[in-house]
Amino acid sequence: MRGLVKGLGITLKNMTKPSVTHRYPDVPLPMPDRFRGIQYFDPDLCIVCNQCVRICPTDCITLTGKKHPDPEKKGKVIDTYDINFEICILCDLCTEVCPTEAIVMTNNYELAVYSRDDLFKNMEWLHQNDENVRKENNLNKPNLAPGGNKK
Ligand code: SF4
């Protein structure tokens, strides 16, 4: 009986304390701004310089460029851009070297899929991953509001 009362006392005492658990996945966990999450890619900013590919320690980025459609302009525009998230370690190096911030980190982290093939993300998918873009990488992006969400 004494043990029961003691147990109930502990329960009652802890009922008034703030919760230490999270209602994930019903309520997403907010991440700090420096969190290294799944990249956002902006094809309009990419100059096909290949620096992200060269620095990637796991060789998980593949890209192709094509001639600029405007004959007056030099250089290439991006044609395909893929990241293999089976082996991407979200190290942030690709975003650090990108001179135009075409590729930047977001705070998004959910990559669970049923098939490993679904971990290959293409340019369209990466471009649509435009929520929660890291604020400090977001300064050159007129289409994104501070905090990373679309205006
Ligand atoms: S975060 Fe690191 S591992 Fe992933 S694509 Fe960028 S450079 Fe490669």
Ligand code: SF4
């Ligand atoms: S470093 Fe940036 S600009 Fe250069 S190819 Fe990669 S994403 Fe494009």
